[in-house]
Amino acid sequence: MTTLPNWTHEQIEARLTDYLEGLLQPEEQRAFDAHVSTCTQCEPLLASVSHLLTGLHSMDEIEPPPRLIYAILDKTLGPRETVTGWRAAFAWLRALANPRVGYGCASVVATFLILVSGSGFSWRKPRLADLKPASIYHNADRQVHLVYARGTKFVSDLRVVYEIQSRLSQDDQQIPSQDRNRTQPAPKSDPGQTDRTNPSSPKQQNRANGIERNLQMLAADLPLFVERRIQ
Amino acid sequence: MRRHTRRIYNICYRFTGNGTDAEDLSQEVFLRVYKTLGSYRSAYGGFATWMTSVTRNLLIDHYRRTKRDRVTDSLDDAMPVVENKASSARRPDELALLGELNSQIQVALTRLSPELREAVILRDLQQLEYGEIQRTLAVPEGTVKSRINRGRIELARILQQMGVGPS
DSSP: OOOOOOOOHHHHHHTHHHHHTTOSOHHHHHHHHHHHHHOTTHHHHHHHHHHHHHHHHTOOOOOOOTHHHHHHHHHHHOOOOOOOTHHHHTGGGGGGOSHHHHHHHHHHHHHHHHHHHHTTOOSSSOOGGGGSHHHHHHHHHHHHHHHHHHHHHHHHHHHHHHHHHHHHHHHHHHHHHHHHHHHSOOOOOOTTOOSSSOOSOHHHHHHHHHHHHHHHHHHHHOHHHHHHHHO | OHHHHHHHHHHHHHHHOOHHHHHHHHHHHHHHHHHTGGGOOGGGTOHHHHHHHHHHHHHHHHHHHTHHHHHHHHHHSSSOOHHHHHHHHSOHHHHHHSOHHHHHHHHHHHTSOHHHHHHHIIIIISOOOHHHHHHHHTSOHHHHHHHHHHHHHHHHHHHHHTTOOOO
16 A cells, blocks of 8 residues: 655645646645645635636626727727818718719619610600600500511511522422433422322421412512522 | 727736726727737737737736836725725626626736736636747746646635635
8 A cells, every 4th residue: 555645735735726627647636635635724725716716717708898999990090080060061972972873873874865765755856745754655655566566577577588598499409300300200299299109298298389389479479580590 | 800809808807907997908909919010920829819918018017007006005095995996996887797706806816916917817717728828928838837826826815815715
């Protein structure tokens, strides 16, 4: 059985924090406990320090006064400028000196111009009567119908051009077949029929019949053009 | 900014025990940091540690500067009563925030020597590690541990003298 070393008061005081933070070796711990349990001086000291640590660790942080941050900013970055008199009255105008405000105004003006122009307002001959709500409505309605009519006409023109192109290409395909027919007469077949068999589908035959009729109409309307293409 | 302000204000308040002084010193700390920002190096162990070090230096300067005033005060009132001193140094809202024990510990802290006081504040109130305290105070780790240990014992004895102890 080993005997515990006898610690002095000074040793206890010097290792008090290590004891409280659990940093003592097991043998040191036993020696510490042995001394404190029998010492009328060190036992209350240990209790007082433990009580103190409980109090210290329960102390909450104090909230600094709100003015402190502003005081710090004033002290480091300089005091804020105080505006008085007429400058204070028009100080809000400074907020407008901002690119965002400029962009916003420009977009509002552009939108207004587009709407007024779209409603049929004439910038060359401006009249106040054109800005009446009824006039704006009628003009806008007229513009909408005009745009619709122009669109319809454009689509119709496109369709005509496409039909002419398709008929001309059909015509180009028929010319070599006519040459072949002269040397080796083929059995009578409907337009669009590619061989001696029946058309692959009634739909295809109907489409071919339609093209033939249209080609006849086109030849009647544009005889010179068709002749030149055939030559 | 708000986080640093809170931390610096708390260190100053715990060291001085006075809200007005803590505010003034916090402003001084930020002004010093703002002016000497160019001298900051990461070798100091982080910006927060550097700020704490600046705070500590200013607190020691303040302690030395006001030492004469404190001596005069203690001659005027040789045996200050804890409650009277607390009520004269703090506003009522501050007293309401602090518990009775916390209030007495705060009073006891102001009676501790500055070297021990700063060590206890950084360790037990700011919860800093020994390494951070060592870098802040620029002393060896053994000295840091010794100061914390002595500070706690001294503080416990002051509280005993004030009649505050474990029940």
